[in-house]
Structure formats: C-alpha cells, structure tokens
Amino acid sequence: MVAEIITIGTEVVMGSILNTNSFFLSQKLIELGIEVHFHTSVDDNEKRLESIIKTAISRADLIITTGGLGPTKDDMTKEIIAKALGLNIELDKTMENNIIDMFTNGNWVMTDNNQKQAFKPTGSKFIENTIGTAPGIYIEKDSKKIIMLPGPPVEMELMFEKGVINLIKDDLNIITRSINLVGIGESSLESKLNNLNLNSRNFSVLTFAKKGVVEIKIIAKGKDKNKLEEEIINRIEIIKEEFNDYIYSYDSISLEEVIIDLLNKKRWTLAVAESITGGIISSKLTKIAGASSVFNRGLITYSNTSKIEELGVKKESLNKYGPVSKETAYEMAKGLFLKSNVDIALSITGLAGPGGGTQEKPIGLVYIGIITNKFEKVFKYNFNGNRNLIQERAAVKALDEIRKLIKQ
C-alpha cells in the first residue's frame, strides 16, 4: 500500500507553523509497513485543494489529510474531498446531538459554525475526537482509503493512534524500535555505533538528537516477522552492552515517566527546589499521570529572599558564595530535605543569561544538589546554548541524576 500525506492550511505554506503532522504520520505509517511517496501541503484555497486531492487519488492507495475540518469557512476539506469523489454531504443527527451536548455541558456558546462539524460525505464514517470539537472522517471508495484528521497535532496524533491504525494496517512488516539515551552526545554516539556495524540490507540503525537526549532507531523490514524481531533483539543486546549506562528507556517512554515509575516502585518520594530551571523539572514530572503519589512538592525559589525563607539558605552563604554556588545548591537541597520529609531532595541553581556571566561564573554554569538519607552530593556542570536551551539542558541533566540515583 502506498500513501500520500496532505497537510492543508495557509499557515503551513506561509511558514507560520512547522509541519510536524507529515513527520509524525510518516513515522507511524512506516511502522505499519506502509510506504509514503509524497507529502503535499496546500493553502486554504478551494481550487488548489481540489486539484491536490485529485492528483493524490490518482497516485496513492491511502490518503491522509490533516487540517481544514474546523468550524470556520476556511475549513473545507470534507466538502472538497466529497466533491472530488462525487459524493454528497449530509447531516449526521447523532453527531449533531453530541456537539450540542458538549457545548451544553461545557457551558460554552454554540455558534452556527459548530453545526458544520456534524456534516459528513455520504457513506463515510466519523473518527472520534475525544479532546477537540472536530471529528475525523474515513471514506473507502474504489479501493482507495481516505482519512481526514484535524490539524492540531495533539488531537491528530491521539486520533491516529486510537481510531486510524485499525483502519489501515496491512501485512507487510516493518518493525521499528527506539533506544533512548541521556548523557551522551549524538556525534560521539554515532561514531561508536558505526564501529558496531549494525546496518544491513534489512536493517537501518539511525540516531536522532532531541532536547538533551538522543534516540537510536532501528528499522527492520522484511516478510518474516519473527526473524526480524529476533534480529532486532540481537542488535539491541549489542547496543546495550556498549551504552548501558546511558540508556534510560525503550520506544516512546520519556525520561520523566521512567523516574515516576521507578519512584512509585520503590515507594520513594521526591521534592524539588528549582532556581535556574524555574519550574521546568517540576512541570515535566507532574505532566506524568501517577506523579501525585511520589512528587511531594516543588519550590521555585527564584529570588534570594525565597531561598532564605523557603529553604533556610543562609544569608551569609548567599553573600559570600553567591546564589550560583556549590554552597547555595547544597543548602537549598538540605533545607528542602529537612522541611519536606521526602526520600530525595533535589536542588538546582545556575546562570541562564542573557547577561550576568563572569569569567569565574560564566553563563551556563549550573549546580545540582541531591540529598537523601544516605547520600549528599553537589554536581557542577557547564551548558551552552541560549537561555532556554541552558534551562532545558540543566533540567534534563537533573532528571538524569535522579534517575541514576534511583537505579542504584
């Protein structure tokens, strides 16, 4: 099966938003063994959209569109696709009632526009959208499958996973596995990986750098699924042997999920005192369902006053060593540990810039303090990048320090 991905919206071709939808959908389709030959993006123009759709129908078996399903007049994906396929558009009463219910329950004002979302091409099916107002649509006609999804990535991605995969699966096998690493740079990882000679005709081993972490992706393609899986496991074992200390998870499990999971298993609690990262560590952890049983509190002691009042950092230490120092990081962690009665207290302080750096204490200097019943330590790091990159890298490093501590 050959697929084409069409992203619809003036904001895409005008460069107002980065097209992550095509990227996401390609990855998912490859994992399902579906080849993608084309990505097409077009602005919200009726004539151009129609020509794009017709071209796609002539060259692909599966067409997935994103965008243009909202309530406004710019949104005309389903109307144009119906037209291109020679289908009518009809009101779906059940969907209309769902929409009315949703607006009533939420106490929102429903406009005429919203009713538009209850219409669909004759013979098509709705794909449920549990987190937004625009449902998706599935049509099968003349052995072509057409799937329309809304543009917002969070809605589109969830709907793809929950409602689309079952509609499009076929029997060619492409298996992908990801190995996620932290604390190692991409180029150093890549040159070491090359020496392991893991690529072959059926196997590609690629590396992708993300914010502070690196992913190794193995893509295997072939007919015999069991054999592919066996050979993937062999490759993972080789990679594990070489990079074990850096590996924090496999596939789509995030560093934060690993930490919350490990803490829950050990029944350990965590408290965090953040200065430079200003809440990034806490918000990453509390985005994970299950955080509430292990995340005791986060104190964002951004000002000196709050470091003194909330954490009992000594005024003299702040004066003598400065807020960005080993001593302050230690006293932050110690104060937090004493007041919160947790198993692990983490502190972080540093200089994110812009401005404020000196030769002795440059922008990017970060201290991370960790205190437990058995363990007290302050780590010193230097990160480069702009303000937000330094904050992000410091947060990931702190999370990695917690991970290594819990794994011990």
Place this chain on the structure above:
Amino acid sequence: MVAEIITIGTEVVMGSILNTNSFFLSQKLIELGIEVHFHTSVDDNEKRLESIIKTAISRADLIITTGGLGPTKDDMTKEIIAKALGLNIELDKTMENNIIDMFTNGNWVMTDNNQKQAFKPTGSKFIENTIGTAPGIYIEKDSKKIIMLPGPPVEMELMFEKGVINLIKDDLNIITRSINLVGIGESSLESKLNNLNLNSRNFSVLTFAKKGVVEIKIIAKGKDKNKLEEEIINRIEIIKEEFNDYIYSYDSISLEEVIIDLLNKKRWTLAVAESITGGIISSKLTKIAGASSVFNRGLITYSNTSKIEELGVKKESLNKYGPVSKETAYEMAKGLFLKSNVDIALSITGLAGPGGGTQEKPIGLVYIGIITNKFEKVFKYNFNGNRNLIQERAAVKALDEIRKLIKQ
C-alpha cells in the same frame, strides 16, 4: 509571483527528519512578497521526482528545490529537472577545477562521484556553497525560475540568504502583522471578524488557533508599501475596537513576555502556588529574561501535606471541601500572599485526570485564586482535553487572569 517548494529525499517522506526547509523557505519567500501555494516532498525515485517537477512547472512561476544535489547515485535533482525542461547536462570546467582544488587543499580523497557535482544543465548558473561540497543551481526558462539547493539546512539557509534572494526579488510587497488574543475561541472570533468585512483583494485576514490562544493574521499585498502599511493600521484599529479586551500582544510577543513586561513596568512582584499545573505557569514565566526582578517564587504544592505546610491551607478545609475547591484555591492564594510579601499571589488547583473525576467535580474542573492588597477572587473554569491539554489550558487561563488584573 507564485512559488512552490519541493523537498527531495526518502528521509523526508519516511519521517526520519522533520522538514524544516519548507518552513524556512516559506517564511523567507513571504517576506520577499512571494506567495507560496504548495509544498511537495518526494522520495529519491526518478519517475516520481520527474512527475512532481512537471506538475510544479505547470502551476508555479518560481520553484525552489532542496536535496538531491550530492555526489551519490540517489542524488538526481539536476538531471531530472534538466530532462523535464528538455535541457542537456554539461561539465563546467571552472567548477571542476574548484572541486579539485578544494579536495587538494583539504587533503581529502576525491572520488569519481565528486566530479558529478561539476555538471549543470545547459544555460544554468551555479549558486556558491561556501560551507559544503554541493553547489546550488539557477535556471531561468520560459519565464519560470528554478532554483536547486542542497538539503542540509545550514548550507541551504546560508545559500538562500547570500545567493538566492537577489535572483528572485520582485517589486511586489507583502506585509504581515499578527494580533494575538486570549480568552476567546477561534470560531466565535471568526464569526465576529467576518462581520467586520476586513478582507479585500489586497488584504487577507485569517485566524489561527494555538495552545489556548488565537492569532489574527493580516496579510497585505500590493505595490505601494506606504499605502499598505496605512491600511493595515486602519484594520488593526477596527479589530482593536471590537476585541480590545482579548488582545494581549502584536506579532511574535508571547503572553508571558507581556506579563513580565507589565509587572516590571509597574514594579509589581508575583508569587504562584500551583497544584494542577505542576510548575507550568512558573516555568513559562521564568523562561522570559527579566523574570527574576518580578517573579518572587513558585510553590508547587502537589500533595495535601505540602498545601498545609507551605501555604497554611486548613486540614479541615481539605477534608470538607476537597483539594479541588473554591475554598482550597482561596486558602492557597491567601497563604502565599501572607508569606511572600508580593503584590499578586496566584493559586491554581484542579483535576487533570486521567481518573478521579465525579459528576460534581469532573475532570477539567479548575479553580484559580488571585489575591492582592485590594482584590480577592476565585475563578471557576471547566476545560476539556486530555491531562496535558487541561494543564496547558488552565495555565494559559491563569496567565490571562494575571494579565487582566495588571492592565486594570
């Protein structure tokens, strides 16, 4: 002039790399007054690439391709484009000598492949690549302009800025302005906007929904730049009159930047007590340089214990009304206000799910408390979406409440 951007490479349509080239080029072309109607991506396949090129020639005046200019056999962009245009490929002696020099100077081993890069279609010109081995190519034929650039973004972007802009500039101006709104839904905004009749032949007024906020984008196109700017200002005034309360900024200024800026101007300080948002509000604010003078502290009181210990929330209130209640939100804000000596204390508590919702207190229920010297209030909201969307929407709503308070 109408442009099409074509990105060539199996890695793009396989989802191995995110297509930032189309994004970059669209932004730059819009700035130059060139409209982009299509983005197309295709894998390294001769037949499909040829059909894509022919389609593009039929519907665009300017075609920019990236990728497929390297030395390997997968790289065939210039060969296919020459074929589509009926041109021959010829060796350029000067370029051949340049390449030989480069390899000699760099002490690199030159392979036969590298000589391939000295070939170009008859009548075309090379575009210099100062940081990579693959030069770009420019062809003008039958009043169509075709520009081929290499795929690596750093090379492509530099070559565009240095060698391409002068080739494609025309005398038509496109000016874009953005108006950013919060607290109003996209569909309600659009139906009100339509009544204002701001669109005309030279002006498009579009709306884009982002995480919790909405953008109105005005795109003006025409020869007389001064007149366009004047008419844009007129339209902004009309929009301002209608939506003034919802507008928080213009162009690329974020809601957090606006708040930090307003606080700095008034010399007001802010403290935040977050439960449901777990640090999102604090981290958004502290990502802005300049936060340190106004952001006093953030307390992420995720557990009941921490609400009691850090904020003096009464155990009886937690038992009687629950952690997600008007009373708890009020006591959180009050406790924070009393202990932190700030001008504004904000609290937020709610249910993000998954699980834990009841009919009386459904998932998505959020209370926001604000206390100042003159003002005490608790706001109640219901948000929909999954855990992370509810957290994100609640955070944006809280930021908007702060903004409205400071603006008063």
